[in-house]
Amino acid sequence: MSKLLVKPSGETGKVISVTPESAGWTYVGFDVHKLAAGQSVAAQTGKREICLVFVSGKGKVSAGGVDLGELGGRTSPFDGAPYAVYVPGNGDWQVEATTPLELAVCSAPAVSEGKAVRVITPDEMGQETRGKGTNVRHVTNILPETDPTADSLLVVEVITPGGHTSSYPPHKHDADNLPHESLLEETYYHRLNPAQGYGFQRVYTDDRSLDETMLIEDGVTTLVPKGYHPCAAIHGYDLYYLNVMAGPKRIWKFHNQKEHEWLLGA
Known part of the structure; x- marks a missing residue:
């Protein structure tokens, strides 16, 4: 199995765990918790x-000593935009599931002090459609670079219809070379509809010192430490992914692979 592919460890509890140490990088952390109604999860944020x-699902949330009430509500990641909560460094949070709950915990280094807890509602999230033809995909910006809430985190959801490509034409963001390109680590948390479907993701560099092609099944996470990272959803199965990015600067500036850049004008 590819070292860039993280499969769920079970059906309940913390089913995905990616830390900077386990990924062999510096910035991005990512967990997924699957809870039954009445179960809870809590943590301190520390320096992140x-x-x-x-x-999917609902839960009662408290963060920074504040009761935020019951949040969530969509029945699946293919059912509209999500609710999200930002919690700054040196804080704490707790979520108690009120229905079966799938909760993603995205993390990155906290830099500044004085940030506030913030509930991000579906109505506040910008949505857009990118691409043409079989490269169309639908994007929900949860925590984009234009939102000053976070120090490091960039968080986005994408739905790619069956038979379409995504993160394509191939692009990369692995060089700290602004204004041309930013250095951002990235995780992809994949879901499929219907769940028995599959897709593919390739992660590779120009010199092919890294070149991995992975089978994407429901619930897996892929790591993108560097290189290009296109996805493909097979016919009949829509592909959802939740992206988490972070690096030394909170800017998403990517470089398209020259061989395939002509597709942007096709």
């Missing part, structure tokens, strides 16, 4: 900032 994303 957190974005909680309600992938």
Whole structure:
């Protein structure tokens, strides 16, 4: 199995765990918790900032000593935009599931002090459609670079219809070379509809010193430490992914692979 592919460890509890140490990088952390109604999860943020994303289901949330009430509500990640909660460094959070709950915990280094807890509602999230033809995909910006809430985190959801490509034409963001390109680590948390479907993701560099092609099944996470990272959803199965990015600067500036850049004008 590819070292860039993280499969769920079970059906309940913390089913995905990616830390900077386990990934062999510096910035991005990512967990997924699957809870039954009445179960809860809590943590201190320490030197990291957190974005909680309600992938599906509902839960009662408190953060920074404040009761935020019951949040969430969509029945699946293919059912509209999510609720999310930003929790700054040196804080705490707790979520108690009120229905079966799938909760993603996105993290990156906290830099500044004085940030506030913030609930991000579906109505506040910008949505857009990118691409043409079989490269069309639908994007929900949960915590984009234009939102000053976070220090490091960039969080986005994408739905790619069956038979379409995504993160394509191939692009990369692995060089700290602004204004041309930013250095951002990235995770992809994949879900499929219907769940028995599959897709593919390739992660590779120009010199092919890294070149991995992975089978994407429901519930897996892929790591993108560097290189290009396109996805493909097979016919009949829509592909959802939740992206978490972070690096030394909170800017998403990517470089398209020259061989395939002509597709942008096709």
